[in-house]
Amino acid sequence: MAACMRHVRRHVLQVGRMREPSQINPAESKPVDRRQACQRLMAGATSLMGLTTLNGCVASAFGGTPELVWGRRGFSDGRFLKPRAMAIDPDDQLYIVDTTGRIQVFDADGQHLRTWTTPETNNGRPTGMVFDGAKNRLLVADTHYYRMLAFTPTGELLPEDQIGGTSGNGAGEFAFVTDIAVDGDGCLYIGEYGASDRIQRFDPDGTFMAQWGGTGREVQHFVRPQSLVIHEKTLWIADACNHRVQRYDISTTEPRWIGSWGQEGKQLGDFYYPYGIAVDPDGTVLVCEFGNQRVQRLTPDGEPISSWGAPGHDPGQLYEPWGLVVDSRRRVHVLDSNNHRVQRFTLPG
Template sequence: MTFGSIGVIERGWSRREFAAFLACACAGSGCDFAPTFRPDLVWGVHGIQPGRLHKPRVAAFDVDDNLYIADLTDRVQVFDRDGKYLRGWRTPDFNVDGPSGLTVDRLGRVLVADTHFYRVLVYSRTGELLFQIGDGVQDTTPGRFGYPTDVVLDRDGNFYVSEYGENDRIQVFSPEGEWLRQWGGHGYASGEFLRPRALAIDDNDQIYVADSCNHRIQVFDVSGALLRTWGSLGSGPGELRYPYDVAIGPDQCVYVCEYANNRVQKFSLDGKSLGMRGRAGRGPGEFNYPWALAIDRSGSVSLIDSDNHRVQRFRM
């Protein structure tokens, strides 16, 4: 009598069978194949004093490579590229959740999506409040916001503001803050959103939307026509799990921060996956529910490692 297993041994395993066995064994044991990498710099100390970070959730570089970070304590803090604290200010009202969108536009203004006060604040680089979009009343009517999450500026200076809540949509405002148009809606269908968390705009005025709970990136033109979409729920290359931030680097690639995959994935502008960095953890090169990323002039990614209360810089 020959046992099955002995038969296998006698016959010998083909390479393919062996590889399949190894993959199954690793999958069964929860083996993590995500490679570790060494970031160029890790900085940030947890705290609420000036210069410290308490769950930072959004960041952007200005033209001088100064990094503007907003955290859970309703502060905007400015650091140099290496994490030296320069200055900071508070948003006008305070609750336990801070702004979740921040952009430094090409005019040098700091655009803050003041999520839980239903408005967009426009600051100078030194923190002087210039004006605001939205009257701070939560509503689904045009010109008012549910929870605004991000704001970008097109070549004509129009503002595009993403929001979620009862009406997940993108609203467009003139440079003077006048309502122009909107598109989207709460749902799973193409062109609809479930918690659009972040926006990025490329040189051709194409708008990239991190449609986070639909686990995809949708690309629109300025009129709201859907150009392309990519991504589905998963953790393989080209797949996404809660993309929370999207940015376009000087190399004309799209960088996506995946909140629940604890990684950054790089895509070409047409959505081809070009590589991934990071895995869950607390060590260097490991992330703990990252919310955002910012790309400096040299193309280095500064990742906002939110639950580790720090920033990690690396190249991809």
């Protein structure tokens, strides 16, 4: 993991010198100036990627400029210190955890609603979350405590729903938990990195069902499966330190590997530490790259459609983003971690 992070930090320094967060004054819960942001976005995107031709066509930035940028560095309600994971519920409320261990809840416009804290934080803080709409609960990857926690939407801990808590590589044990996904039958898929680099599957009651993966560069292996998402019986996995995406058919008892795409690089269709993944209702896949500091939109088979973002602090630019979600209106919310904020934009029709 240390080596993984060193590579990313080196990439950030190569791309360009960043201002310290104390020098930044991003807009807070206000629409940005579209003309100004567009100019900055295009300048930044051109310097990062240039013009990349795809089958004779130029891939353009998708969704235009961000329509809303909100959040800033701080410890009070409505502010963040390096937010690391985000989930969304059926009412489009956003649940965001940062490196203080706080879970804050906002409406889709960035208005703060409530806050609570995970029970333990000395060993480390969560890096993944998902909202389980069928059971109306928030599931949290309590990474450094080897477990999945569950909360009510108002922050009440549900101890009976916890899975794990013991470090190990046996069934129901975990290394460092990364993320959780829930399928239409209520089964849970929990990723982990470290000694195991695998996915474990549990039934709706939390009973172990299956596991697959293992540390490695070969397909069907992982090096930090950081983000999991399910769409129409397909499990998508952001295999972060292998710089690729893998997908599995989960319609059968034993998950079936479908394929893998992506490689380390800066071109469209390449990845550099993909930390977040989401699927639009139309089936296209959105990948958030911690290292390349951009979001890409791709077909289910990995063909790049477009990209957005560039290193920096202005609206439309990103600084080590960790995740993203799509709401009911097809608006994409990007967790711009080291800018301590969220950016929102709308996908084209």
